[in-house]
Amino acid sequence: MRHRNAGFKLGRNTSHRHALLRSLATSVILEDRIETTLAKAKAARPHVEKMITLGKRGDLHARRQALSFLQTGDAVKRLFDTVAPRYGDRNGGYLRIVRTGFQVGDGAEKAFIELLGAEKQLEVKRQKRADIKAKKRAELEKQLEEAKKEEEPEGGEEAA
DSSP, X not given: OOTTOOSOOTTSOXXXXXXXXXXXXXXXXXXXXEEEXXXXXXXXXXXXXXXXXXXXXXXXXXXXXXXXXSSOHHHHHHIIIIIGGXXXXXXXXXXXXEEEEEOTTTOOEEEEEEETTOHHHHHHHHHHHHHHHHHHHHXXXXXXXXXXXXXXXXXXXXXX
């Protein structure tokens, strides 16, 4: 029975678990969406929501509290400048956890943890990645065509 055993231990000692949750919270704030195991996503949710609530408060003390938990100054800056204002009229429920399947190695259930309202930013990131891929593909095809053109005259001279 799990009477009076609240919280997720995640198979780690206290300091490792604390570091893991800090890292997950920082990543969610910086990236808007991360993939992790379902248990880690559920454990990280209250920490991320607390950080967003601090961001909505917006005073110096809240910024210092967020800086003591989050791992980078960039995460704190993004939290207070872009993430928290997005939820000005919402009282909690800033995250979505979407189950995605099972992990190959140990069969653990995987999930996305993402900020609500970040669909536009995620679409912009996805579009940028697609543009970069297309540009690289075009450059590679151009190089292959140039290589073929260089080889053709040489091959033609040898045959004659």
